[in-house]
Amino acid sequence: MKKTLLLLLLLMLLVGAGFVGWHYKAYRDFLNQPVFVTYPVVLEIDKGTSYGHFVQMVKSQQGQGELIYWKLLARLNDVQHKIKAGEFEISQAMTPLELIDYIDGNQVKTYAITLVEGHNWKQIRAQLKSSDIRQVASDMTEEQLINWLGIEAGHLEGQFLPETYQYTRDESDLDVLVRAHQAMKQVLNDAWSGRVDGLLLKSPYELLILASIIEKETAVSTERNIISGVFHRRLKQGMKLQTDPTVIYGVGDAYAGDITRQHLVTDTPYNTYTRKGLTPTPIAMPGAASIRAAAHPNEGKELYFVANNQGGHTFSETYEQHQQAVAAYLRGN
Structure with a gap:
């Protein structure tokens, strides 16, 4: 009877060790394999998104890895706080930890709009209004924009430096105009200071x-x-x-x-x-x-x-x- 119990206990230990060993290997594979196999993948993470909802989002985008391993990753590495809001474009292979670090580093997806040299304010405004950028300035009058930007000249013409400006999903046309105006002031003041x-x-x-x-x-x-x-x-x-x-x-x-x-x-x-x-x-x-x-x-x-x-x-x-x-x-x- 005692021998039978000992054999059963030994068998259970062996099975348990094999089970743990199998999961340990699977978890290590999970850590070392890329989350996504096709690119690009865009993750739109809203403010306040929990780690659990983030994992569900990854899974909905055909992300690899069992839920239990994602939970284990969070428990062992304390990564729940690293999930930041923003739009993230994944264009290359990343392991789970690399993906989370990428998001924690605020590597948000950016878009670009180019203000063309020689365009006038009417053309710039029409360009911004027809773009995909979030509209704020388009709903403002010229007087409101002048006051918001603090333009002493009282006229918007010439006040924005033609350049390519990067913006994120959460930014607006007004954010671009603010940066373009600040850039123009800097270039203009530098030129004025260095004039002949x-x-x-x-x-x-x-x-x-x-x-x-x-x-x-x-x-x-x-x-x-x-x-x-x-x-x-x-x-x-x-x-x-x-x-x-x-x-x-x-x-x-x-x-x-x-x-x-x-x-x-x-x-x-x-x-x-x-x-x-x-x-x-x-x-x-x-x-x-x-x-x-x-x-x-x-x-x-x-x-x-x-x-x-x-x-x-x-x-x-x-x-x-x-x-x-x-x-x-x-x-x-």
Whole structure:
């Protein structure tokens, strides 16, 4: 009888040891195998999500591992507090602990929106409104936006630096505009502080206005400082800037793609053919390169420029030279 009991006890111990050993191996395999086998996987974790709900979310996305092992992982590694809110894109193999550390590191999925150099505020606002970003600024008036951003100029044109901005699912168009405005202020203040001596510009805002005109005049990087020099010399000599982009901005929706003589003679606050000096506000969002060019004009003698049919411009020191360049442009040379 005693031998039978001893044999039964030994058998139970062996079975128990085998059972524990089997689960131990399965748990070790669980720890070392990737959670997901197809990518990408997006986990949208709401604020306050428990560890248990997180595991259910993983399982609903075809995540690997038995529930008992996920619970054991939490018990042995104290990872419950590492589940953070956000949208996480899993694009490579991760073990359970790597996945949790990835989430704990707040590696949230980000999206990107690019504000294009030379676009005006109307275009920027339309772009944001048509994007998938959460809308907040779209429901605000321009006056509300100006007050929210603390823009002293009282005008939104030119106030946002053209760049690519990253945002998360929880952020809004207003968050992007705040960052873009702060970036513009930084670039503008740096350029103003480092400007060359002798400029007639009275403030960073006037620098921004001139930069916006330069931005609309050329996309050729080597021309920006030359065009800046032309405009600075014209301002010093009391000449009109006579730049088409300001006229186009002034006529607004009346511009249909071709600038006409009627546009040039129609007086608006932005018509630099009928008025001297700078326009009252920027006419677009200038990039950092145009802002720096406005602060560092070329020291040449050019006073005129015209398109050259090759994507750039021909610069002239005298009106006679300019007329020849215009004739060449009209001939297609």
